[in-house]
Amino acid sequence: MQSISLIKMTLIATALIGASAYLHRSPATAEDLRIGRQAMPISEVKLMLHGGSSQDSITDEVKRRHIPEKISAATEIELTESGAKPVLIAALKDGNNILTENQKNAFDKRMELANATRQGLAAMQSSAASAQANAESQERQRQASLQQENLRNIERRQQEQAAKDREMAQSHSRLENHNIGGVYGIIRRGDVTDGYGHVIKRRP
Numbered sequence: 001m002q003s004i005s006l007i008k009m010t011l012i013a014t015a016l017i018g019a020s021a022y023l024h025r026s027p028a029t030a031e032d033l034r035i036g037r038q039a040m041p042i043s044e045v046k047l048m049l050h051g052g053s054s055q056d057s058i059t060d061e062v063k064r065r066h067i068p069e070k071i072s073a074a075t076e077i078e079l080t081e082s083g084a085k086p087v088l089i090a091a092l093k094d095g096n097n098i099l100t101e102n103q104k105n106a107f108d109k110r111m112e113l114a115n116a117t118r119q120g121l122a123a124m125q126s127s128a129a130s131a132q133a134n135a136e137s138q139e140r141q142r143q144a145s146l147q148q149e150n151l152r153n154i155e156r157r158q159q160e161q162a163a164k165d166r167e168m169a170q171s172h173s174r175l176e177n178h179n180i181g182g183v184y185g186i187i188r189r190g191d192v193t194d195g196y197g198h199v200i201k202r203r204p
Contacts, residue, residue: 028102036106039099040065042075045092046080049079055088062091066099 030184040061048058069094071079079089091097099107192201 026102028106032100032102033106034100035066036103037110038065039103039107040067040111041111042067042071042092046079046082049082049084049088055085058089059088062088064095066103067092068099068104070095070098086091 045058045062045067048061049055071089076089078091079092
């Protein structure tokens with residue numbers, strides 16, 4: 001029982017110390033915000049290293065802008081394998097180049113805003129691409145529908161013209177076989193007419 005009470009007292013004391021430290025933590029200054037917002041993420045260090053930037057310039061950037069936290073052992077190995085020299089590794093582990101808590105909070109907020117902005121832009125681009133794809137699909141459908149309508153109109157006109165041609169051919173045939181001459185038909189030699197151009201009797 002005594003050990004349980006001791007544990008409880010220890011936990012309570014730890015919580016009180018943490019709360020006191022939080023309450024007495026100095027507020028972020030304008031300089032903290034400036035440093036935090038311009039801080040250099042480790043990913044940028046890696047990018048500069050892989051991009052061929054001189055390690056002196058990278059080290060100077062780390063010292064000028066600071067980094068959010070001390071590099072881990074795994075990151076140190078990765079950078080070393082990528083060609084980082086001891087001077088650069090030392091700068092990345094130097095406490096003077098690490099952000100304070102207030103500066104780190106400003107840095108985190110900047111990164112959150114940047115991530116939100118990237119996600120918003122990606123969503124907008126995706127939405128725009130989707131809208132464009134839909135518009136292109138609708139235009140293709142409209143063009144296909146218009147083409148089909150044109151084909152139907154052409155086929156209809158062809159059918160109408162064919163019907164007119166058949167009617168005209170039938171009309172000509174009827175006129176040729178009609179029993180009236182002159183302007184109503186063809187007068188053949190030997191046909192008997194009535195003097196007005198009308199065939200009275202066809203030649204056998």
